[in-house]
Amino acid sequence: MLSAMAYNISLAIINCWSWWWEAKNQHDALARTMLTISVPSLVYVWYKWTTSRLPPGPYGLPVIGYIPFLRSNLHEQFTEMAHKYGPIFSLQLGRKLHVVVNSMDLAKVVAREQDNTFANRSPPLTGLIITYGGMDIVWSNNNAHYRNVRKLLVSQVLSNANLNATQVFRTREVRNAVNEVYNKIGTKIDIKKIAFDTELNVVTNMLWGCSKSDIGDLLDGFQEVECKIIELMGTPNISDLIPFLSRFDLQGMKKDMQRQLEYVDRLFNHIIERKNKVKNCKIDEVDGRKDFLEILLDLKEQKNDPKSFSIIHIKALLIDILVAATDTTSTMIEWVMARILSNPGVMKKVQDELTEVVGLKNIVEESHLPKLTYLDAVIKETFRLHPPLPFLIQRCPSESCKVGGYTIPKGTVIYINVWAIQRDPRNWSNPLEFNPKRFLNCKWDYNGNNFKFLPFGSGRRICPGLPLGEKMLVYILASLLHSFTWSLQKEEEFELSDEFGFVTKKRKPLITIPSLRLSDASLYL
Numbered sequence: 166m167l168s169a170m171a172y173n174i175s176l177a178i179i180n181c182w183s184w185w186w187e188a189k190n191q192h193d194a195l196a197r198t199m200l201t202i203s204v205p206s207l208v209y210v211w212y213k214w215t216t217s218r219l220p221p222g223p224y225g226l227p228v229i230g231y232i233p234f235l236r237s238n239l240h241e242q243f244t245e246m247a248h249k250y251g252p253i254f255s256l257q258l259g260r261k262l263h264v265v266v267n268s269m270d271l272a273k274v275v276a277r278e279q280d281n282t283f284a285n286r287s288p289p290l291t292g293l294i295i296t297y298g299g300m301d302i303v304w305s306n307n308n309a310h311y312r313n314v315r316k317l318l319v320s321q322v323l324s325n326a327n328l329n330a331t332q333v334f335r336t337r338e339v340r341n342a343v344n345e346v347y348n349k350i351g352t353k354i355d356i357k358k359i360a361f362d363t364e365l366n367v368v369t370n371m372l373w374g375c376s377k378s379d380i381g382d383l384l385d386g387f388q389e390v391e392c393k394i395i396e397l398m399g400t401p402n403i404s405d406l407i408p409f410l411s412r413f414d415l416q417g418m419k420k421d422m423q424r425q426l427e428y429v430d431r432l433f434n435h436i437i438e439r440k441n442k443v444k445n446c447k448i449d450e451v452d453g454r455k456d457f458l459e460i461l462l463d464l465k466e467q468k469n470d471p472k473s474f475s476i477i478h479i480k481a482l483l484i485d486i487l488v489a490a491t492d493t494t495s496t497m498i499e500w501v502m503a504r505i506l507s508n509p510g511v512m513k514k515v516q517d518e519l520t521e522v523v524g525l526k527n528i529v530e531e532s533h534l535p536k537l538t539y540l541d542a543v544i545k546e547t548f549r550l551h552p553p554l555p556f557l558i559q560r561c562p563s564e565s566c567k568v569g570g571y572t573i574p575k576g577t578v579i580y581i582n583v584w585a586i587q588r589d590p591r592n593w594s595n596p597l598e599f600n601p602k603r604f605l606n607c608k609w610d611y612n613g614n615n616f617k618f619l620p621f622g623s624g625r626r627i628c629p630g631l632p633l634g635e636k637m638l639v640y641i642l643a644s645l646l647h648s649f650t651w652s653l654q655k656e657e658e659f660e661l662s663d664e665f666g667f668v669t670k671k672r673k674p675l676i677t678i679p680s681l682r683l684s685d686a687s688l689y690l
């Protein structure tokens with residue numbers, strides 16, 4: 166039955182074809198030949214056009230593409246372009262196609278529905294240099310090594326159990342910060358520097374068991390080096406965009422990053438040597454636990470194959486964590502303080518809450534933090550307007566796929582424009598207004614499940630340091646705002662402009678003057 170039907174259909178096709186092809190004269194024959202060729206070609210072109218359409222975007226110049234039109238405030242420029250081209254647009258930068266995703270719906274497609282496809286990175290050359298060839302977490306593709314080291318970091322450093330066990334470091338370092346400010350009362354203070362050193366000391370204690378002061382002056386230049394590392398990772402580099410020019414290192418960025426690596430390498434060699442000599446630094450032993458460096462060194466010794474986990478892997482992991490933890494946290498503390506200082510009403514509410522929850526004859530403890538709901542809302546509202554990583558960290562699809570009906574070829578560099586999403590009037594009423602109340606009534610968190618609000622990212626690449634980052638932000642801010650009253654210098658012109666970068670920071674450092682808020686001096690010691 167079926168074979169008879171197939172026979173009849175083929176017969177019909179052949180009959181039609183012969184009718185089509187049997188020309189009455191030469192003129193007909195030519196026309197039919199042309200049509201026979203052009204109809205399938207048109208169908209093919211139409212099919213290709215509809216199935217492989219790239220997202221819309223601006224035209225660029227031959228070879229270099231849109232590179233000469235990039236501005237320094239890329240987050241603002243991409244947001245303006247989103248208004249013109251829509252929720253997803255593409256731009257050719259040299260040899261590389263870049264796609265910017267600007268809506269919460271499409272961010273969800275990338276970071277949830279196709280999270281696995283988009284779980285690779287597209288590391289810049291400078292990122293590869295400082296992480297010993299991308300042997301870290303941040304710049305690794307989603308491969309077995311990446312999954313293993315991320316799991317190791319989460320289970321050994323950032324788990325709830327470990328965070329509870331290392332509370333002693335946070336308490337000590339935050340108290341040290343309060344004491345340092347107390348000793349500088351009435352003078353100008355760079356809040357970011359205080360926050361940076363506090364976070365750095367907490368993290369180095371968790372990583373290798375010592376604070377900055379325990380290892381001489383080795384970490385003295387670290388903040389400056391880190392700033393440079395972040396600047397170099399966030400600046401568009403011709404060597405990445407037009408690879409055949411990379412040998413010339415036209416912007417000198419490769420050389421510059423190699424200089425930073427020399428410092429980092431010297432630092433880690435010293436720390437590892439020291440650790441090998443005195444297996445247990447002079448540190449407070451936490452629960453008899455090993456610090457992360459000890460765990461990593463043991464792991465290296467256990468591996469039969471030295472290539473699978475070497476000293477290089479350890480150093481790459483350490484620089485990742487130091488950079489990822491300190492600059493983000495201190496940048497956010499500066500932003501939150503700036504927002505509070507520019508809103509006296511908000512300052513009053515934060516301090517009233519601290520007086521109520523902590524009291525004026527007491528100091529802030531970690532147990533108070535969950536009760537500071539207004540401060541928490543202020544921090545979240547600051548994150549909304551000033552996400553430190555405005556495009557998260559670029560992702561890269563491992564195969565060609567579709568987003569919003571457009572084709573995204575394998576290897577495209579993908580930015581999720583959190584800066585635009587968190588200021589989008591379709592997601593937020595009066596989006597430019599600083600209004601912490603919007604975070605008071607609903608259940609908001611940083612877990613990346615609500616795609617309107619993604620300061621720590623979402624999906625399998627979400628920031629693994631989130632539990633520590635969140636704790637440290639609230640703890641440092643609560644302590645500084647509980648212990649001191651802060652004011653600006655008289656001549657200080659207050660402004661809230663930002664400077665785009667891999668971590669986008671306040672353009673002008675926030676310099677403030679503290680005065681005492683507590684009457685009992687012993688609370689500062």
Ligand code: HEM
Nearest residue numbers: 303489490493494554557558620621622623626628630634
């Ligand atoms: C205020 C504090 C912090 C903020 C705002 C922040 C933000 C982020 C963001 C937006 C990402 C990229 C997520 C994505 O691509 O979807 C990220 C990645 C990362 N963060 Fe954080 N972070 C903070 C603190 C920390 C801390 C304390 C650590 C470690 C102790 C850390 C370690 C990392 C690492 C290793 C990655 C790479 C994850 C991966 O590629 O799988 N961060 N962070």
